[in-house]
Amino acid sequence: MKANIRDFQMVERADLEIEGITLVAGRNSQGKSSIAKGLAAALTGTVQLGGLLKKDGGKLVRAGCSTAYAVVQSESGKATASWPKCEFITDGTPPAVNAHAAGLEHLVDMAPKDRATFLAKALHTAPDKDDLSQAFTDAGIPAPVVEKVWSDIEATGWDGKAADVKEKGARFKGRWEGVTGEKYGSEKAKGWLPKDWTADLTEAELDDLSSEVGEAQIDLEKAIAGAAVDQSEIDRLTAACADIESLHKASMDAEVAASQAEAAYKTAKRELDDLPPAQQPDALACPCCKAALQVNGHGPTMELVQAATLSDAELKKRQTAINIAAGNASHAKKQLDAADQTAADAQRAHQTAHDASQRLAALKAKGGTGSTADVQAARDRLALAQRRHAALKANLEAHELSKQLAVNAMVQTLLSPEGLRKTKLLKVLDTFNGGPLAELCAAAGWQPVRIEPDLSVTYGGRAYPLLSGLGPQLSSDQFRVRAVLQVALAQMEGHRLVIIDAADVLDHLGRGGLIQMLRAADVSAVVCMTFGKPDLVPDLQAAGMGMSYWIDGGIARPLAEVKAAKQEAA
Known part of the structure; x- marks a missing residue:
């Protein structure tokens, strides 16, 4: 893959061959980070970098110039990002990566909810129908429910179906409260009985009580007819x-x-x-x-x-x-x-x-052959029959609604972000922590990077926020965490290229570990790192590991060319 950058921020000219590890080295404020951002824009299509408004695209053009561009191309296609118009044009199928692999976003900077969503997508942890079916079976939810729920998930997504189930649960609660005349509570619902309930109603049938009401109504009519x-x-x-x-x-x-x-x-x-x-x-x-x-x-x-x-x-x-x-x-x-x-x-x-x-x-x-007492007695018998019928009917309806609410609550739990999706994510995280993350850390000689069950990130058992120094800049340990996660997630998402900036926070051993990790990951990488002079920069081309460039005054040149010119001058 080739990259060409012109007049972008501090870069005047950079022509790079990207294969294996591409090291961009130089002193401070020479354009290393500008190369990283220009490549990220061309590889992702994100031309409004740093949340810049389109009308402010001119701020990304090198001082004294009117236009800037960054181009990446391979045999299959080309992508061009240009400023100040903030345009992005592609031809064919150009090289491309997502914002995470390009270093524009980082997992550790995300809010917990966004982190869960990102990991679910990156690690392909979305539960399938078999996962849903097994979870429903374990929870005692009837099998026919699986088909309906899964069909809705395919149509509206997990969050859409979760919201639908929650809304349906609210309707069930309203119906239960309408039947019982009481405020719903899950424990209350388990033992609720109508106020007119009697023990014999336990074995009664609603049809039989309906007949009793009908007979009592006929008796009342006869009593009224027989009265004065x-x-x-x-x-x-x-x-x-x-x-x-x-x-x-x-x-x-x-x-x-x-x-x-x-x-x-x-x-x-x-x-x-x-x-x-x-x-x-x-x-x-x-x-x-x-x-x-x-x-x-x-x-x-x-x-x-x-x-x-x-x-x-x-x-x-x-x-x-x-x-x-x-x-x-x-x-x-x-x-x-x-x-x-x-x-x-x-x-x-x-x-x-x-x-x-x-x-x-x-x-x-x-x-008259009847009496007022006869009529009242008949009325009382009818009222009792009606109360018994209403009590049994209310108990049956409340019991059925309670069962529906219990199933609804279990489904809500399983469909929530903290339910089946979280369970599946944690299972995959165990494999991810013990596999790609552990392997990359071992290759680099660094302490273990892990994503914990609460989706926090640790390095050697220490929480990521606690790795920071006194200032706003990243500590070396925080950089290690970000680099390991960036490479591992790029692998999981099928991206074969990462862009890593500001690697100079690492010492000599840490830098060597970074190179070893990238080699072990078998991904291409553009690494930007500060060095005091060209003689200190490792020649990756000579080592057969990739290509090294030295940038000075906004112009990037192959390291071998810079060293040869220096020897000639000497």
């Missing part, structure tokens, strides 16, 4: 038969009117039927003399007479008579139908009043 008639019923019957005489007269009058209407209709119908037809009569031949004959009238008045042809005037006269008679008959029929309906209505009204009169007389004669 309520005055309101007497009043109702009295009012219903109050007009019985006038209703009887109206019924008789309606019957008479209906009979008269029927007679009128029959008369009108007969008058219509008696009219001669309004058409030429059909002639019949006399069997004796062959004379034309016709039939007049009908029934008893029918007679056979000599056929005559009717005039148009006569036909019109007859038709007019027929029309008038038909109209009279139709009107009479309507009058008859109306009279019949009036008679029927009057008859029903009279019958209703008559029935009310009979019922009233019977009730007055009978008096």
